[in-house]
Amino acid sequence: MEEKDDYVEYESDGSSEDTSAQGKSSALEEELEKSKQAEAKQSLLVKASQLKRKAPEISPTELIVRQEKEIIEHLSDRKTLMSVRELAKGIT
Secondary structure (H helix, E strand, C coil): CCCCCCCCCCCCCCHHHHHHHHHHHHHHHHHHHHHHHHHHCCCHHHHHHHHHHHCCCCCHHHHHHHHHHHHHHHHHHHHHHCCHHHHHHCCC
16 A cells, blocks of 8 residues: 555644534533423323312312203203104103
């Protein structure tokens, strides 16, 4: 293998070392930010339990009223599926 006389070995001027050091520090900063975000993020289970705690308590009368509304809504759905003749005869 022949060596060429005009070959000059590359010598670093030091600027690339500075950027790599900055890259390492920025990488560390990114990792810190990610860890903070991970701590800030909560699981869905935790969020759901917090929302249940914050939700206002439903009184028994309100619960009964809501159940009755649901029943009435379901009854009206059934009647729309019945023919006029069945509705006139009172078939349920």
